[in-house]
Amino acid sequence: MKLLKIAKREYLQRVKKKSFLIGTILGPVLMGVMILAPALILNRGGQRQTRLEIVDMTGSISSELQESLTDTLDDGRMMFDISPLEVSGRDEFEEFKGELNRRVSEGIIDGYLFIPSDITTEGKAVFYGKRVGDIKSIGRIRSELTHSVVSRRLSSEGMDYSVVKDLIEKVDLKTIQVEKGEEKESDFDFLYFSSFIFIMMLYMTILMWGIAVERSIIEEKNNRIIEVLLSSVKPFDLLGGKILGVGSVGLTQYAIWGVFAAGLSAYGLSMGGTIAKFSAFSPVTIVFFIVYYLLGFLFYSTMFAGIGAICNTDREAQQLQTPVVMALAFTIIIPMMIIQNPDGTFATVISMIPFFTPIVMFMRINVLTPPAWQIALSILIMLGSIYIAGQVAAKIFRIGILMYGKRPDAREILKWIRRA
Amino acid sequence: MLELENVIKTYDELRAVDDLSVSIEPGGIYGLLGPNGAGKSTTIRMIMGIIHPDEGRIRIFDEPFSEKTKERIGYLPEERGLYRRMKVLEHLVFLGEIKGISSDVAAKRAAEWLERVDLDEWADKNVDALSKGMQQKIQFVSTVLHDPELVILDEPFTGLDPINTQFLKDIVIDMKDQGKTVILSTHLMDQVEKLCEKICLINKGKKVLEGDLSRIKLDFSMNVINLKFSGDIKVLENHPEVEKVRSFGQDLSVTIKEGADPAQILRAALDKGKVDRYEVGEMSLHDIFITKVKEEGGEVEDETLKNS
Numbered sequence: 001m002k003l004l005k006i007a008k009r010e011y012l013q014r015v016k017k018k019s020f021l022i023g024t025i026l027g028p029v030l031m032g033v034m035i036l037a038p039a040l041i042l043n044r045g046g047q048r049q050t051r052l053e054i055v056d057m058t059g060s061i062s063s064e065l066q067e068s069l070t071d072t073l074d075d076g077r078m079m080f081d082i083s084p085l086e087v088s089g090r091d092e093f094e095e096f097k098g099e100l101n102r103r104v105s106e107g108i109i110d111g112y113l114f115i116p117s118d119i120t121t122e123g124k125a126v127f128y129g130k131r132v133g134d135i136k137s138i139g140r141i142r143s144e145l146t147h148s149v150v151s152r153r154l155s156s157e158g159m160d161y162s163v164v165k166d167l168i169e170k171v172d173l174k175t176i177q178v179e180k181g182e183e184k185e186s187d188f189d190f191l192y193f194s195s196f197i198f199i200m201m202l203y204m205t206i207l208m209w210g211i212a213v214e215r216s217i218i219e220e221k222n223n224r225i226i227e228v229l230l231s232s233v234k235p236f237d238l239l240g241g242k243i244l245g246v247g248s249v250g251l252t253q254y255a256i257w258g259v260f261a262a263g264l265s266a267y268g269l270s271m272g273g274t275i276a277k278f279s280a281f282s283p284v285t286i287v288f289f290i291v292y293y294l295l296g297f298l299f300y301s302t303m304f305a306g307i308g309a310i311c312n313t314d315r316e317a318q319q320l321q322t323p324v325v326m327a328l329a330f331t332i333i334i335p336m337m338i339i340q341n342p343d344g345t346f347a348t349v350i351s352m353i354p355f356f357t358p359i360v361m362f363m364r365i366n367v368l369t370p371p372a373w374q375i376a377l378s379i380l381i382m383l384g385s386i387y388i389a390g391q392v393a394a395k396i397f398r399i400g401i402l403m404y405g406k407r408p409d410a411r412e413i414l415k416w417i418r419r420a
Numbered sequence: 421m422l423e424l425e426n427v428i429k430t431y432d433e434l435r436a437v438d439d440l441s442v443s444i445e446p447g448g449i450y451g452l453l454g455p456n457g458a459g460k461s462t463t464i465r466m467i468m469g470i471i472h473p474d475e476g477r478i479r480i481f482d483e484p485f486s487e488k489t490k491e492r493i494g495y496l497p498e499e500r501g502l503y504r505r506m507k508v509l510e511h512l513v514f515l516g517e518i519k520g521i522s523s524d525v526a527a528k529r530a531a532e533w534l535e536r537v538d539l540d541e542w543a544d545k546n547v548d549a550l551s552k553g554m555q556q557k558i559q560f561v562s563t564v565l566h567d568p569e570l571v572i573l574d575e576p577f578t579g580l581d582p583i584n585t586q587f588l589k590d591i592v593i594d595m596k597d598q599g600k601t602v603i604l605s606t607h608l609m610d611q612v613e614k615l616c617e618k619i620c621l622i623n624k625g626k627k628v629l630e631g632d633l634s635r636i637k638l639d640f641s642m643n644v645i646n647l648k649f650s651g652d653i654k655v656l657e658n659h660p661e662v663e664k665v666r667s668f669g670q671d672l673s674v675t676i677k678e679g680a681d682p683a684q685i686l687r688a689a690l691d692k693g694k695v696d697r698y699e700v701g702e703m704s705l706h707d708i709f710i711t712k713v714k715e716e717g718g719e720v721e722d723e724t725l726k727n728s
Contacts, residue, residue: 005517013506224501228562231468231495232518234487402470 006241217308296358309400427476438625451616651693
């Protein structure tokens with residue numbers, strides 16, 4: 001089997017490279033950073049103390065706020081450093097504003113809160129500050145201010161805040177996913193999050209290894225070894241061996257990640273993590289993940305191989321591959337729509353279009369298992385599409401790999417496909 | 421050993437190979453000669469099964485082409501190269517393996533060859549660490565590593581330094597001595613004159629001349645006399661037996677008519693002038709080619725050939 005010899009070389013050359021090791025280790029690290037970074041940055045905003053001055057026209061709310069805004073930061077300091085400001089009336093406040101604004105600009109204080117005397121009836125107050133985007137601090141101020149105002153309104157009607165609060169307590173609506181007659185507690189955030197990690201992995205690996213096939217063909221054209229190879233093996237074996245070899249590199253990478261993930265989750269469990277959280281990474285999910293990776297990789301890498309065969313430089317290939325990459329990228333901008341309505345017409349139709357099937361169908365399976373016939377159909381569609389793409393690519397490949405110089409135009413390529 | 425029967429290959433408008441029939445006997449060195457663009461590489465690619473003829477039949481080792489045939493042929497293409505990021509020995513083993521020999525055998529033979537070409541110290545180095553000349557040696561070795569019965573070399577001397585040229589000639593003669601068949605394709609006709617026993621000259625996809633090189637030389641050389649002559653060359657130009665006179669100062673190349681006696685021309689020259697040198701000339705393969713093409717009303721388009 002010469003195909004296997006080609007695959008073996010392709011596989012070993014890649015796995016032995018340092019860049020493979022680095023990519024395999026750095027990949028998940030980078031992904032972790034990408035996912036965690038926004039959360040970390042958001043959190044850090046709340047880690048600063050807010051020095052707040054309160055101009056209170058009601059005369060009583062500011063002291064209530066001083067008592068209620070007693071949150072502490074991670075380092076044990078108070079979240080708010082509040083100092084009330086005595087002003088006799090609105091006019092004096094307007095005069096004093098210039099001075100207050102100066103203090104904000106110079107960073108002596110972070111902001112000041114103006115509470116008008118009619119706040120109970122009008123329900124309006126103003127916060128002046130530099131960091132108005134500090135959602136966490138401003139949210140706290142808003143909710144405690146609301147608490148004070150609402151209490152006042154209620155007591156003026158003869159009602160007690162804590163009593164009313166209990167009376168208007170929200171109903172806790174639990175969501176339970178029913179799958180194959182079994183009940184499973186579901187958590188939308190987690191579902192979305194885990195699906196997104198999986199589809200990002202699918203997207204990145206299909207793209208990365210598909211383009212690796214393309215580049216490898218261009219490289220062989222450039223270093224002029226292609227004709228030596230063709231004098232020993234059939235074009236089909238060369239193409240097939242290449243795809244098999246590179247695809248196996250992808251699988252190896254998954255295996256390494258899988259071992260790490262298993263180790264981590266085992267560690268997580270031993271540290272008292274919840275089993276429920278890991279149910280999304282069930283063996284069934286893993287199997288489907290591998291299946292759709294292979295289908296997606298075979299389909300896309302075949303197309304990338306065809307592109308590689310008609311290009312002489314990576315730059316040329318980049319132009320040609322753009323539509324293919326866009327088709328793949330489309331699937332990672334629609335996950336919200338799929339997850340919200342995984343059984344809808346849109347999701348169902350999209351999951352049957354070969355360009356989108358690998359990622360979209362996998363996403364649907366991850367969220368809610370679609371009927372078995374749909375899964376089977378999607379796999380059949382993929383196999384058929386791979387076969388067709390393979391036939392076309394083989395024909396382009398056969399002629400294209402021996403062409404140097406000018407890139408053939410679309411008409412010429414069509415002629416090859418018809419003739420070969 | 422190898423038979424082409426009425427083979428035709430057309431690219432768009434261009435007929436690269438036009439009704440070509442060639443038969444090559446086993447053993448010896450066979451020259452496939454012609455200017456650039458004559459259709460030599462296309463012919464070889466068809467022999468190797470890399471491209472398929474539009475019409476005609478090709479039989480190798482007395483059977484139709486199959487994938488197994490490739491394993492019995494060693495092929496050095498005109499466009500040749502190596503994987504730059506592979507170790508030398510690994511690379512040779514890989515190329516041997518895809519020619520159907522086991523990795524053990526390939527490794528053993530590759531090691532022997534590397535010793536023979538003085539590159540054994542480079543076995544574990546990356547190919548791109550080798551000089552261009554060294555890489556060429558590796559390419560020759562890879563062509564014969566699987567001990568093929570038939571070796572096809574397409575423009576093998578292009579870009580070689582004198583040492584590698586000699587080295588390659590040695591390999592070719594070695595193969596011949598072992599009873600193998602070598603097909604040498606080149607536009608540098610004069611360079612292979614001493615190597616080939618049989619040749620086929622092609623031009624614009626058509627066969628111009630085929631046969632034993634010594635026989636062909638003999639046929640053509642009887643028609644040319646080289647003279648160093650001082651005197652009026654009109655004597656020769658107007659001689660009834662003379663076809664054409666080419667003069668390079670005192671050195672004349674006289675083409676005589678078919679069946680004419682060279683001695684008669686010499687006598688005529690001696691009558692009217694002084695002759696310092698006289699020989700029944702050897703016509704170079706290159707001149708034979710041009711003569712033959714013109715004889716058939718054809719044209720030689722290749723610039724490099726005209727000036728060579």
